[in-house]
Amino acid sequence: MNVKMLTDLLDRGLENGAFPCYxxxxxxxxxxFFRRFGGARALFPNRTEITESTLFDMASLTKLIGTTxxxxxxxxxxxxxxNNRIGDFFENCCGKESITVFELxxxxxxxxxxxxxxxxxxxxxxxxxEILREPLGYPTGTNAVYSCMGYILLGKILEKIxxxxxxxxxxxIVLNPLGMNCSRYNPPSDAICAATERDCDSEKIICGxxxxxxxxxxxGVAGNAGLFCNLDxxxxxxxxxxxxxxxFISKELLDYAxxxxxxxxxxxxxxxxxxxxxxxxxxxxxxxxxxxNRESSAFAILLTNRVHPTRNNNGLFKIRNEFHxxxxxx
Numbered sequence: 001m002n003v004k005m006l007t008d009l010l011d012r013g014l015e016n017g018a019f020p021c022y023x024x025x026x027x028x029x030x031x032x033f034f035r036r037f038g039g040a041r042a043l044f045p046n047r048t049e050i051t052e053s054t055l056f057d058m059a060s061l062t063k064l065i066g067t068t069x070x071x072x073x074x075x076x077x078x079x080x081x082x083n084n085r086i087g088d089f090f091e092n093c094c095g096k097e098s099i100t101v102f103e104l105x106x107x108x109x110x111x112x113x114x115x116x117x118x119x120x121x122x123x124x125x126x127x128x129x130e131i132l133r134e135p136l137g138y139p140t141g142t143n144a145v146y147s148c149m150g151y152i153l154l155g156k157i158l159e160k161i162x163x164x165x166x167x168x169x170x171x172x173i174v175l176n177p178l179g180m181n182c183s184r185y186n187p188p189s190d191a192i193c194a195a196t197e198r199d200c201d202s203e204k205i206i207c208g209x210x211x212x213x214x215x216x217x218x219x220g221v222a223g224n225a226g227l228f229c230n231l232d233x234x235x236x237x238x239x240x241x242x243x244x245x246x247x248f249i250s251k252e253l254l255d256y257a258x259x260x261x262x263x264x265x266x267x268x269x270x271x272x273x274x275x276x277x278x279x280x281x282x283x284x285x286x287x288x289x290x291x292x293n294r295e296s297s298a299f300a301i302l303l304t305n306r307v308h309p310t311r312n313n314n315g316l317f318k319i320r321n322e323f324h325x326x327x328x329x330x
Contacts, residue, residue, distance in 0.1 A: 001026060001298075004140060005032055005326055009319060014039045018315030019287055019304035021050040021194060023106075023231035026327040028298040029242050032235065038274070042195035044205050044309055055193045055228040056183065056303040057211050059284030060174040062227035065150050065183075065237055066170040068257070068272025070158055070247075071105065073173045076253055079161055082271075086153070089160045094132045099140055104154045105259045105271040108137035108143065118217035127218060128156045145267035147225040148214065155223020155291050167221045178240060178248060180233040181328050185210075186220040192307040196286055211286050225284075231303060234290060238299035241281075241292050258294070279324065293328040300327035 010022050021039030042048040043263040043268030057064065074080035080101065087097025093224060096111070103109040112134060117127050131149050138145065155166045162169050175183050187193055187208045195207040210216050212225035220226050228239075240246065245254035257271040258280040268275035274282050281291035292299045302323050306316040326328075 001033060001327055001329055004300070006034055006323065007036060009326065010036065010038060013315065015318045016315060018313070018319050019306040020308050021305060023050065023054065023056070023301075023303040024323070025231060025235050025238075025301045027239070027242070027296065028237065028296065030239055035231070035235075037231070040307065041193070042205065042207060042308070044195070044198070045250045050194070051192055052232070053182065053192055053230055055187055055191055055230050056206075056288055056305065057194070057196055057225075057284075057286045058227045058229050058288050059212060059225050059286040060148070061229075061282050061284040061288050061290060062215075062225045063223065064282040064290070065229065065234075066079075066174065066227045067151055067155050067166070067223040068105065069152060069174045070166075070170050071101070072249055072253060072257060072271065074158065074161060076249060080158075084157075086157070087155050088130070090128065092129075092132070096132055096136070100124075101154070101157065102261075102271070103140060104150045104157075106144065106269045107146050107150060107267065108141050108262060108265070108269075109140075109147065109150045110138050110140040111147050113138040113145055113147050114149060114214075115229075117214050124218050127152065144262035144267040144269050146267060146269075148212075150212065151223040152218070153223070155187070158223075165221060167226070168222065170227070173184075174286065175233075178236055180229065180236050183227060183229040183233045185226045185228070191228070193228060196305055196308045197311055198309045211307060220242055229303075231301065234301045234303065238290055238292065238301055241290075242297045242299045258292075278328050278330075279328070283320070285311075289320055289324070291324050291328075294329065298328055300324050 026034040041050040082102040144215035191207040196211040215222035215225035244251040260275045279291040283289035
């Protein structure tokens, strides 16, 4: 890893408008080799510089840090089985009763990738029923198609098991035990957050409210999105993964979670993890990513708000790949 090359790459991203701000770190185990911040957490209505405590909308990294880790802890505690079926928890499953937790976590359930709950004329309380009523996108177990809706459903299963809202579950069994003390769903109004997109309805900049429309419809707490974290909490999380789950989850279960269970399909997925060659981890639509190198156990974190003020900005994607490649010496 070349610190100057990483720094130049990220500063070039700022200069080229790939993202307004970034928070980045590289480490291995309990060692940190690189930790850096840059840019403005908001450009509108006024330019505001990033701070080290800035919270980022993690978007789909919520699936990994929140929903996946909570599910794995419940598996380890014997309160959930990967072989459990949707029908074990809910009635009137509309033909989806045989879909397993394993299939939800590996994105092989057949549940469609995405559809707009907020445009369906339903109340948030009927989101579960709407997902169950929606026809499958493909036969269960025949492909891997990344599904936000499947993870919203997984979150509902966790709530059913624990009889508690998902944000409370994640805080109690993931964030608090790990010491991720700044991470939360629905940050308070005075929280320092990186701004995301200009809302097309109100024309106001979204800041401190979840960017994902389905999660926003579900009042900021959903299995697919809603978690806000700062860089140091992400470092804490990545250290746990880098040390094979030490102090949080068994090495055997984590190893199984980061195994590629969909090698014969279009996408490479573990249990909630994306598998890219020797890397495992996840990224988020807003411009966030955490990956671990399987061989070296090094981790690389890049948090940005690339959707500020518009999602029509794809400049991050090349830089993100270069960042992780340089961090891992690939």
